[in-house]
Amino acid sequence: MHHHASDAFILGTYPLRERDRIVVFLTRDAGKKRGVARGSRGPKSAFSGALEPMTEARVLYFEKEGRELVSLNSADVIRSSFPIAKDLDRGLLLSAFAESLQTFVSDSEPAEPFYRLARHALDGLFAGAPADLAAAYFDVWILKLSGLFPSPAECAVCGAPLAVAGPLLFDESRPGFVHPECRSGEAQRVSVTARETLRRILSSPLDPEARPPGLLEVSTVARRARRHFLGHELKSQRVLAELKGE
Numbered sequence: 001m002h003h004h005a006s007d008a009f010i011l012g013t014y015p016l017r018e019r020d021r022i023v024v025f026l027t028r029d030a031g032k033k034r035g036v037a038r039g040s041r042g043p044k045s046a047f048s049g050a051l052e053p054m055t056e057a058r059v060l061y062f063e064k065e066g067r068e069l070v071s072l073n074s075a076d077v078i079r080s081s082f083p084i085a086k087d088l089d090r091g092l093l094l095s096a097f098a099e100s101l102q103t104f105v106s107d108s109e110p111a112e113p114f115y116r117l118a119r120h121a122l123d124g125l126f127a128g129a130p131a132d133l134a135a136a137y138f139d140v141w142i143l144k145l146s147g148l149f150p151s152p153a154e155c156a157v158c159g160a161p162l163a164v165a166g167p168l169l170f171d172e173s174r175p176g177f178v179h180p181e182c183r184s185g186e187a188q189r190v191s192v193t194a195r196e197t198l199r200r201i202l203s204s205p206l207d208p209e210a211r212p213p214g215l216l217e218v219s220t221v222a223r224r225a226r227r228h229f230l231g232h233e234l235k236s237q238r239v240l241a242e243l244k245g246e
């Protein structure tokens with residue numbers, strides 16, 4: 001039996017029996033964990049308010065050798081996501097972040113960079129970053145940290161460098177950025193301004209005051225690359241798209 005105390009982001013909860021829940025959470029040193037929170041569906045639960053998606057909490061849990069499910073003893077809120085969840089656009093984004101992290105972070109492997117990304121994106125939202133900026137930043141970086149974001153510097157087909165100036169072409173079937181003569185079919189054009197925005201996203205912290213142009217193009221690249229690797233769209237993405245009438 002191992003006893004752990006850790007900072008964690010809550011990624012999701014699932015009902016279990018009448019009064020309990022399974023809680024999925026992200027830790028720095030042990031990646032993604034699943035734990036049973038006993039009594040957390042009860043009216044006087046000690047977990048009250050601490051289990052919302054992307055709320056950061058100090059958790060205490062017990063782990064038994066060879067068991068996948070841990071036992072979650074307590075969760076004390078460090079920073080509640082509630083102030084952001086009140087706002088529809090940004091609230092949906094919290095679900096999207098949580099679902100992406102559940103998808104891309106491994107079980108029980110150290111996940112410090114993912115933890116820092118979650119913290120950084122939340123800091124940005126709390127500092128007033130608009131939903132589309134925080135979404136583009138997060139979507140690019142979760143792929144980058146997973147080693148899946150295509151390099152904008154070299155062609156995904158022939159490997160030779162791409163022109164350093166001018167628009168980019170993104171070929172979803174690779175997926176990657178390609179020379180015009182190397183693409184195999186339809187390719188998405190990424191304008192010069194969107195390319196510059198992507199460069200900034202990949203090289204600088206999220207600036208909540210920034211309103212860079214071309215975010216939709218950058219988000220589309222990230223979404224298509226993600227869909228290519230997963231073979232499907234994230235559930236939260238479908239909800240977001242429906243709301244925007246896409």
Ligand SMILES: [Zn+2]
Pocket residue numbers: 155156157158159160178179182
């Ligand atoms: Zn090429």
